[in-house]
Amino acid sequence: MATAAVSTERENYLNSEYGVRSWLLTTDHKRIALLYLLSISFFFFIGGFFALLIRLELLTPAGDLVQADTYNKLFSMHGQIMVFFFLIPSIPAVLGNFLIPMMVGAKDLAFPRINLLSWYLYIIAGCIYLHCIMNGGVDTGWTFYTPFSTAFSNTKVVEAGLAIFVAGFSSILTGLNFVVTVHRMRAPGLTWSRLPLFVWSHYATSIIMLLGTPVLAITLLLVVFERAFNLGIFDPTRGGDPLLFQHLFWFYSHPAVYIMILPAMGVVSEIVPCFSRKRVFGYSFVAMSSIAIAVFGFLVWAHHMFVAGISLYSALFFSILSYLVAVPSAVKVFNWTATMYKGSISFSTPMLYAFGFIGLFTIGGLTGLFLAALGFDVHVTDTYFVIAHFHYIMVGGAVMGYLGGIHFWWPKISGRMYPEAWGRLAAAIVFIGFNLTFFPQFILGYLGMPRRYWQYPAEFQVLNVFSTAGSTILAVGYLLPMVYLMWSLRYGKIAGDNPWGASGLEWMTSSPPPTFNFDETPEVTWEAYDYENIPLPEEVSLER
Amino acid sequence: MSDSPTVLEHATELRHHFADMDQQRDAASLGMWLFLGTEVMFFGGMFCAYLIYRFWYYNEFAAGSRSIDIWLGTINTVVLICSSLTVALGVRAAQLGQRKLLVILLLLTMLFGFAFLGIKGIEWYQKYEEHHIPGSTFSADDLIQKYPGIHIDPSHEQIYFSLYFALTGLHALHMVIGLGIFTVLTLYAWKGRYTPEYYTPIEIGGLYWHFVDIVWIYLFPLLYLIDRKPIH
Amino acid sequence: MSERTLPGRRAPEHEHILPVSLYVTIWLTLMVLTVVTAAVSFIDLGPFNTIVALFIASFKAILVVLFFMHVKYMSDRLTKMVVVAVIFWLFLLLGLSLMDYGTRHFS
Numbered sequence: 001m002a003t004a005a006v007s008t009e010r011e012n013y014l015n016s017e018y019g020v021r022s023w024l025l026t027t028d029h030k031r032i033a034l035l036y037l038l039s040i041s042f043f044f045f046i047g048g049f050f051a052l053l054i055r056l057e058l059l060t061p062a063g064d065l066v067q068a069d070t071y072n073k074l075f076s077m078h079g080q081i082m083v084f085f086f087l088i089p090s091i092p093a094v095l096g097n098f099l100i101p102m103m104v105g106a107k108d109l110a111f112p113r114i115n116l117l118s119w120y121l122y123i124i125a126g127c128i129y130l131h132c133i134m135n136g137g138v139d140t141g142w143t144f145y146t147p148f149s150t151a152f153s154n155t156k157v158v159e160a161g162l163a164i165f166v167a168g169f170s171s172i173l174t175g176l177n178f179v180v181t182v183h184r185m186r187a188p189g190l191t192w193s194r195l196p197l198f199v200w201s202h203y204a205t206s207i208i209m210l211l212g213t214p215v216l217a218i219t220l221l222l223v224v225f226e227r228a229f230n231l232g233i234f235d236p237t238r239g240g241d242p243l244l245f246q247h248l249f250w251f252y253s254h255p256a257v258y259i260m261i262l263p264a265m266g267v268v269s270e271i272v273p274c275f276s277r278k279r280v281f282g283y284s285f286v287a288m289s290s291i292a293i294a295v296f297g298f299l300v301w302a303h304h305m306f307v308a309g310i311s312l313y314s315a316l317f318f319s320i321l322s323y324l325v326a327v328p329s330a331v332k333v334f335n336w337t338a339t340m341y342k343g344s345i346s347f348s349t350p351m352l353y354a355f356g357f358i359g360l361f362t363i364g365g366l367t368g369l370f371l372a373a374l375g376f377d378v379h380v381t382d383t384y385f386v387i388a389h390f391h392y393i394m395v396g397g398a399v400m401g402y403l404g405g406i407h408f409w410w411p412k413i414s415g416r417m418y419p420e421a422w423g424r425l426a427a428a429i430v431f432i433g434f435n436l437t438f439f440p441q442f443i444l445g446y447l448g449m450p451r452r453y454w455q456y457p458a459e460f461q462v463l464n465v466f467s468t469a470g471s472t473i474l475a476v477g478y479l480l481p482m483v484y485l486m487w488s489l490r491y492g493k494i495a496g497d498n499p500w501g502a503s504g505l506e507w508m509t510s511s512p513p514p515t516f517n518f519d520e521t522p523e524v525t526w527e528a529y530d531y532e533n534i535p536l537p538e539e540v541s542l543e544r
Numbered sequence: 545m546s547d548s549p550t551v552l553e554h555a556t557e558l559r560h561h562f563a564d565m566d567q568q569r570d571a572a573s574l575g576m577w578l579f580l581g582t583e584v585m586f587f588g589g590m591f592c593a594y595l596i597y598r599f600w601y602y603n604e605f606a607a608g609s610r611s612i613d614i615w616l617g618t619i620n621t622v623v624l625i626c627s628s629l630t631v632a633l634g635v636r637a638a639q640l641g642q643r644k645l646l647v648i649l650l651l652l653t654m655l656f657g658f659a660f661l662g663i664k665g666i667e668w669y670q671k672y673e674e675h676h677i678p679g680s681t682f683s684a685d686d687l688i689q690k691y692p693g694i695h696i697d698p699s700h701e702q703i704y705f706s707l708y709f710a711l712t713g714l715h716a717l718h719m720v721i722g723l724g725i726f727t728v729l730t731l732y733a734w735k736g737r738y739t740p741e742y743y744t745p746i747e748i749g750g751l752y753w754h755f756v757d758i759v760w761i762y763l764f765p766l767l768y769l770i771d772r773k774p775i776h
Numbered sequence: 777m778s779e780r781t782l783p784g785r786r787a788p789e790h791e792h793i794l795p796v797s798l799y800v801t802i803w804l805t806l807m808v809l810t811v812v813t814a815a816v817s818f819i820d821l822g823p824f825n826t827i828v829a830l831f832i833a834s835f836k837a838i839l840v841v842l843f844f845m846h847v848k849y850m851s852d853r854l855t856k857m858v859v860v861a862v863i864f865w866l867f868l869l870l871g872l873s874l875m876d877y878g879t880r881h882f883s
Contacts, residue, residue, distance in 0.1 A: 036765070041656065072772075106561065107560065107561040108561035108572040109561075110561075111571070111575060111633045112561060120820070125766050162718075169738070171658060172582055175577060176578050176579060176582075179574075179578055180571050180574050180578065183574060183854060184567060184570050184571040185561075185562075185571070201673070203729075208580060208801045210578055210582050211581070211585055211865045212584070212861070213582070214582045214583070214585040214586035214589070215585050215588065215589045215810075215869065217586055217589075218587075218588075218589035218590055219587050219589055222589075222590075222710065225706070226706075228632070229678055229679045229706075230678075230679055230680065231679070231702065231703075231706040232678075232699055232702055232703060233597075233703055233706055233707070237699075237702075238699035238700075238702070239597075239600075239601065239697060239699045239700040239703055240703065241596065242830065243876075244592075244593055244596055244873075247592070247873045247876065248589050248592065248593070248873075251589075251869055292784075296869055298865070299868070301872075302876065310880075311876050311877075311879040311880040312879075313877055313879040314876040314879055314880075317872075339743075365661070449677065450658060516560075522564075540792075556832045570852075573832070573855070574854065574855070574858075577858045578857055578858060580862075581858060581862040581865075582864070583863075584862050584863075584865075585862070585865065585866065585869070588869050588870070589868045589869070591870065592867075592870050593870055593878070594871050595870060595874065596874070596877055598876065599874075612819075614814060620811065621805060621810050622810060623806060625806045625810065626803070626804065626808075628840060628844050629800070629802075629844075630805040632799050632843075632844040633796065633799055636793060636794065636796070636799070638795050640793065641848055649811045664820075672840060690868075712841075726818075734799065750844075750845075751845055754840050754841075754844050754845050756820075757840060758837045758840055758841070761833050761837050761840070762830075762833050762837070764810075764813070764831070764833070765813055765829035765833050766830075766833075767818040769813065769825075769829050770826075771825070772817040772818050773817075773818065773819070773820045773825075774818065
């Protein structure tokens with residue numbers, strides 16, 4: 001159990017080549033995953049910084065920290081950065097890229113050079129967006145609603161639009177790579193019904209990326225054209241329809257939220273059986289529910305437009321379908337719970353994040369059903385109720401899934417164990433900080449506090465103060481893993497091939513893996529989550 | 545199959561992460577089909593905008609449609625269909641190992657592609673002269689005068705032309721990219737890189753080209769043929 | 777192990793070569809249909825002008841997909857599924873958006 005700074009002598013993807021060129025010109029999916037890890041972490045902190053400024057402003061009812069225009073820019077850029085530059089890439093580009101080839105028993109993704117191209121597109125998009133921020137930013141809300149974005153805003157709408165346009169292609173190429181890899185590169189014996197649920201959920205995510213993102217691309221392009229050439233396609237005074245923009249925008253942006261949550265669900269589906277020492281209950285239901293979410297997710301977009309002016313009949317259709325889309329998500333929650341029933345539970349850091357995910361995602365998802373009810377939505381739309389709803393899913397769900405996954409696969413990625421006590425402490429801090437930040441926002445929204453306002457009536461202050469206090473705790477919870485994960489790279493306990501005793505092909509190769517993943521292509525003859533036959537390793541002691 | 549003696553010849557074409565050439569070809573083909581799927585959705589967003597505004601502003605769309613040259617549009621449609629034939633025959637030549645024929649067919653395809661762009665340029669120039677390019681120089685006065693019996697709102701007319709240029713412009717951009725790809729393919733074909741065992745780039749290049757043709761097959765009636773009935 | 781046990785692979789018999797006459801026949805059909813489309817637009821069919829034009833365009837597109845793009849004779853089930861799925865998704869976008877516009881007058 002050496003904790004010395006000596007890393008493993010064995011050749012792996014980290015030490016096979018050195019130098020900046022070997023990283024910037026790599027086609028190894030594992031190195032590209034790490035490139036993404038660094039880039040999205042960078043944007044996470046920028047987006048988080050904007051969030052902190054928002055919460056500071058909202059400490060007091062008066063608009064006294066920043067001007068109203070600046071506040072508009074803060075929430076707009078916080079949203080765009082977090083959605084397009086953090087959440088959408090996060091799990092797929094980091095964990096998906098790293099793990100999917102190994103999980104299917106392949107040497108790499110189907111198109112390694114396209115994988116590298118997708119990272120470069122992300123970087124180009126990020127640079128354009130940074131340039132936009134430094135030149136005044138954008139104030140249209142993350143949603144770019146017209147005609148404000150096309151005719152009235154004085155901010156860098158074109159730049160922000162182009163940046164996200166480019167980021168969209170990064171996303172499309174990632175999805176394309178995953179779908180082709182899963183179809184064409186599975187190892188012998190690895191049938192669809194033996195695939196890890198992480199792969200199923202990324203496959204479903206990729207379908208959404210492929211079919212939805214191009215519509216966002218053309219929509220933003222039309223906004224850019226309109227602004228640049230003064231066209232009038234979305235301008236109501238010239239015959240244009242602002243709702244056309246919203247239909248096209250939300251056709252992508254609603255499925256986009258499933259891009260953000262499905263991978264996290266895949267992570268939970270790997271963590272829960274491992275730390276319950278039981279196979280997943282209802283494997284095929286969980287697998288099919290991912291596909292169902294991907295398909296149904298495209299049928300509900302106008303629930304973002306209930307009060308915008310769509311027809312009542314249209315609203316009824318989308319409301320009913322929004323109830324239906326909750327069913328496959330509920331199927332997953334029931335199946336995870338059933339997996340844990342009579343299992344041998346250990347409260348490791350990944351499992352704590354998984355528990356947090358299941359609870360918080362359920363709350364966020366249920367409040368989505370409230371919002372899907374037309375009558376209720378009329379009162380809480382554009383209030384903090386909506387903000388709390390989606391942060392419960394995006395942060396309480398997706399980000400926790402991301403952190404759980406990072407911790408779970410950290411030994412595989414780095415060859416080191418993170419310090420377990422610090423991991424659990426950070427998870428607890430994140431959980432407490434998160435709930436303190438966002439639960440009051442449900443109440444605020446219900447009481448009528450509107451979103452996107454930089455000042456508010458004095459009666460809302462107490463709840464806002466709780467929320468801001470929570471956000472500082474949450475920030476600590478996010479900073480801690482940065483510190484101890486980096487610490488572990490040098491001082492962490494050296495990890496074996498399979499420190500958790502987990503199932504899956506990625507645990508059958510060394511930690512860190514060799515460049516081509518396996519010494520020999522595996523041939524799979526067993527079902528997924530074969531936990532009856534996998535012993536718990538003794539060197540990792542976890543409390544029961 | 546992987547023990548076939550042709551493997552050594554193709555060692556340079558087989559990428560290391562694939563088990564054999566078949567897997568590589570199957571992956572490339574699926575990848576191109578999926579990419580074309582994304583392109584369908586990309587153009588689909590514009591078709592959605594087009595359909596809605598045609599529904600709302602039929603008169604302006606009809607007047608705008610009459611002002612673009614049906615003969616040039618028909619000729620361009622014919623040109624693209626011919627180019628699809630040449631590229632399909634080109635893929636067939638590659639399958640049969642007929643290098644010279646492949647190069648000729650690829651060059652013909654590109655010739656048709658350039659012809660298409662040339663005619664498109666003439667059409668756009670016509671629009672420029674008639675002040676139908678959206679923006680500060682736009683004017684629908686000529687159409688208002690030409691069709692006194694129907695009401696034409698200049699803003700709505702500008703929406704037609706905005707979509708006209710967005711659709712044909714992005715289509716032309718895809719043609720230009722296609723021509724770039726085909727330049728590379730033709731050069732490699734000339735150098736003898738493609739054989740009956742390995743002609744995947746030709747095949748998937750052809751798929752892309754056919755897709756661009758299909759987009760035009762829809763654009764032609766939607767933009768040019770809205771209302772060509774003789775006016776009494 | 778034979779190719780068929782490897783997951784995700786096409787069966788080898790999908791590699792046969794179509795005769796030139798087939799390609800030329802399809803090309804001729806497309807040319808004729810183009811002329812027909814243009815000519816029919818001069819005839820007054822009322823609301824059917826649009827329907828006929830789109831019908832002919834779709835028929836042409838299907839010919840290109842099936843024969844020039846080899847979907848009929850040289851593709852596996854997955855390719856056919858991708859084509860169908862994409863067309864379906866396009867109709868989702870168009871159909872559900874038009875559903876809103878089409879029913880606004882009833883509200």
